[in-house]
Amino acid sequence: MGALSDDTVRIVxxxxxxxxxxxxxxxxxxxxxxxxxxxxxxxxxNIGPTDGNGGRRGQSRAQIQRLGMAVLFYAESIDKLxxxxxxxxRISAKxxxxxxxxxxxxxxxxxxxxxxxxxxxxxxxxxxxxxxxEAYGFLADALMATEAKIAARLAASASGWTGYAPFVVAxxxxxxxxxxxRAASLVLHPxxxxxxxxxxxxxxxAGHYVGLRVPVPASAGGGDDDAAGAVTRRTxxxxxxxxxxxxxxxxxxxxxxxxxxxxxxLMDYTPGTSVEVSAPLGSFTWDSPxxxxxxxxxxxxxxxxxxxxxxxxxxxxAALTAGRAVTLVRLxxxxxxxxxAVEQLLGAELAAAGDESPGxxxxxxxxxxxxxxxxxxxxxxxxxxxxxxxxxxxxxxxxRDVLVGGGEVPVERVxxxxxxxx
Numbered sequence: 001m002g003a004l005s006d007d008t009v010r011i012v013x014x015x016x017x018x019x020x021x022x023x024x025x026x027x028x029x030x031x032x033x034x035x036x037x038x039x040x041x042x043x044x045x046n047i048g049p050t051d052g053n054g055g056r057r058g059q060s061r062a063q064i065q066r067l068g069m070a071v072l073f074y075a076e077s078i079d080k081l082x083x084x085x086x087x088x089x090r091i092s093a094k095x096x097x098x099x100x101x102x103x104x105x106x107x108x109x110x111x112x113x114x115x116x117x118x119x120x121x122x123x124x125x126x127x128x129x130x131x132x133x134e135a136y137g138f139l140a141d142a143l144m145a146t147e148a149k150i151a152a153r154l155a156a157s158a159s160g161w162t163g164y165a166p167f168v169v170a171x172x173x174x175x176x177x178x179x180x181x182r183a184a185s186l187v188l189h190p191x192x193x194x195x196x197x198x199x200x201x202x203x204x205x206a207g208h209y210v211g212l213r214v215p216v217p218a219s220a221g222g223g224d225d226d227a228a229g230a231v232t233r234r235t236x237x238x239x240x241x242x243x244x245x246x247x248x249x250x251x252x253x254x255x256x257x258x259x260x261x262x263x264x265x266l267m268d269y270t271p272g273t274s275v276e277v278s279a280p281l282g283s284f285t286w287d288s289p290x291x292x293x294x295x296x297x298x299x300x301x302x303x304x305x306x307x308x309x310x311x312x313x314x315x316x317x318a319a320l321t322a323g324r325a326v327t328l329v330r331l332x333x334x335x336x337x338x339x340x341a342v343e344q345l346l347g348a349e350l351a352a353a354g355d356e357s358p359g360x361x362x363x364x365x366x367x368x369x370x371x372x373x374x375x376x377x378x379x380x381x382x383x384x385x386x387x388x389x390x391x392x393x394x395x396x397x398x399x400r401d402v403l404v405g406g407g408e409v410p411v412e413r414v415x416x417x418x419x420x421x422x
Contacts, residue, residue, distance in 0.1 A: 026068070095280075
């Protein structure tokens with residue numbers, strides 16, 4: 001993979017201010033073009049089926065924000081390509097989890113470049129579009145190379161688990177979340193393959209997620225691309241207790257997320273329902289060399305929204321097992337904000353884990369990011385490592401600004417699972 005030309009680096013970086021202003025519009029235009037020209041692509045994104053009126057239900061605002069932030073970060077960092085490694089790893093792992101084919105990259109590039117041209121208008125000169133064409137090609141090659149390495153690691157693992165494996169729903173538990181949100185945990189048991197192969201043996205780390213490939217629910221209705229037998233994909237974090245033989249995933253639908261008929265249908269699955277599951281993946285894991293091993297004796301503070309709790313639940317357990325003093329801060333607003341932490345999502349289960357572990361667990365509920373330092377306490381904050389969930393995508397930057405801006409916490413001790421640095 002060659003290097004970018006100096007002109008491309010200069011021109012792409014010069015578009016960063018415009019991307020900061022218009023990034024949301026560019027991403028929304030990109031998705032509209034992609035699904036209009038290639039409707040089957042929606043099956044690879046957190047996008048609901050068509051609504052019958054040319055739109056889509058369940059389009060994740062967080063997904064739009066993540067892509068906008070990633071495009072902006074690329075433009076701002078294009079002269080420091082050596083910083084992209086962790087970002088490429090995180091994005092590529094999600095792509096492998098969803099089995100996104102390499103053939104999509106030219107399609108995505110075409111729609112993204114067209115949207116940049118439309119939104120930026122006269123500012124999108126031939127030189128700008130040419131530079132972004134080169135820059136996108138470079139990025140696509142880097143992502144495909146990283147994805148190939150991840151897929152090779154999976155193929156060489158003990159289970160050799162690549163692609164989607166058959167599982168069956170063993171149990172479903174409705175979880176407590178503030179109304180009008182919904183949440184449920186599904187325990188997934190490996191099933192035998194149709195060709196007679198033995199079931200896979202799940203191996204996962206604290207912080208891993210899996211991809212589910214499921215049928216588009218019949219109740220979704222929709223447009224012509226939602227034909228009978230159509231499938232879609234969702235990424236869900238593993239919330240299984242340690243040493244569990246099965247995989248457990250926890251789904252959360254909050255009032256700040258558009259209705260997603262796929263997630264709603266998953267929450268109503270019953271034991272015995274078949275699902276296809278991709279191998280556990282993720283780089284924001286407790287044993288990552290840039291996470292829990294940095295300050296092994298420091299207090300660990302986890303900050304999460306309600307939908308983000310499944311992202312950090314297993315890491316909380318791992319920190320407790322490692323003997324850490326753990327603080328779990330939940331950001332809860334509106335209905336349910338007054339409920340004690342033990343009554344919040346997975347609260348009782350994590351409290352029991354704290355009682356049984358070498359570490360200590362303190363669970364807090366706050367109403368705003370600005371309240372986090374006072375709730376945690378100055379003494380704990382000054383010594384702690386902070387781990388921030390990636391949902392919503394703006395959470396990590398908001399927490400960083402509050403903690404680092406006050407001077408109590410060095411920026412390198414605020415860690416998060418977002419695609420781009422906070």
